[in-house]
Amino acid sequence: MSEHERDYAEKRDFIRMRVDANVSLIHAGQEIEGVCLDLSSSGMQVQAPRQFSVGDLLSVRIDSEHAALKGLEAETEVVWIKADGEQHETQRLGLKILKMR
Structure with a gap:
């Protein structure tokens, strides 16, 4: 099985949860606001208002709306x-979670 085929097969091994939550993306010291569309234990799909490239490393923060619950912070690729x-002014990004903080 090729790496691409294995990667595709593994995508279905994780349950995805629809989130639709505000997210902060930190790249090269700049913070960009986006929307997390869905989340699994291994990654997330995010809509961002600027251009990124495959391989970019992003710190991701999703703040909790509840004081008793800690938000999510992760290093991603x-x-x-x-x-x-319509004008391709935004991107949907597939982010692989490398490390949770």
């Missing part, structure tokens, strides 16, 4: 990109 919007 962009593994796929899809242009979004």
Whole structure:
């Protein structure tokens, strides 16, 4: 089995949860606001208002709306990109979670 086929097969091994939550993406010292569309134990799909590249490393923060619950913070890598919007002004990003903080 090729690495690509294995990667595709492994995508279905994780349950995805629809989230639709505000997210902060930190790249090269710059913070960009986006929306987390779905989340699994190994990654997430995020909509971002600027251009990233496959291989970019992003710190991701999703703040909790509840004081008793801690938000999510993770180090991620962009593994796929899809242009979004009529003018391709946004991107949907597939982010692989490398490390949770």
